[in-house]
């Protein structure tokens with residue numbers, strides 16, 4: 157039996173994941189033997205915004221020399237998954253569904269590609285509820301271990317200050333676009 161920990165780190169964007177990726181590269185999370193960054197975010201709207209976030213993610217991964225995988229971008233399928241929850245507030249039931257949808261995809265990828273653990277940076281934004289993210293993951297990860305890692309927020313902010321990341325001002329879906 158292979159007991160090496162092979163992790164999928166789910167990322168929503170470069171600014172949220174930069175610190176976590178650096179920590180993994182530096183071996184700061186000791187139980188991890190190997191990891192890949194997964195960008196699976198069909199929740200992002202519109203597709204021009206999706207492309208900007210994806211480009212930034214790839215640029216950062218390539219800069220640090222880490223593996224990454226880009227999941228399918230099918231926003232219509234995601235819309236079907238959250239149907240009926242359009243008017244939920246951020247942190248409400250639509251978000252629970254959205255997290256679960258993305259963790260399900262990661263679980264399938266893990267099962268098919270020899271990974272045995274999943275973590276995410278979905279909860280690092282101050283607009284997010286880490287407990288909600290963790291609960292959604294635990295509910296769907298099944299035989300793939302979910303690791304509720306508490307990432308170094310100071311490092312994330314430091315890298316952010318030193319970088320010229322594209323920064324969005326909303327979570328991702330059309331329902332989270334803030335009216336200014």
Ligand code: SF4
Nearest residue numbers: 251254327328329332
């Ligand atoms: S606000 Fe963010 S987490 Fe919630 S449904 Fe929209 S994209 Fe998903």
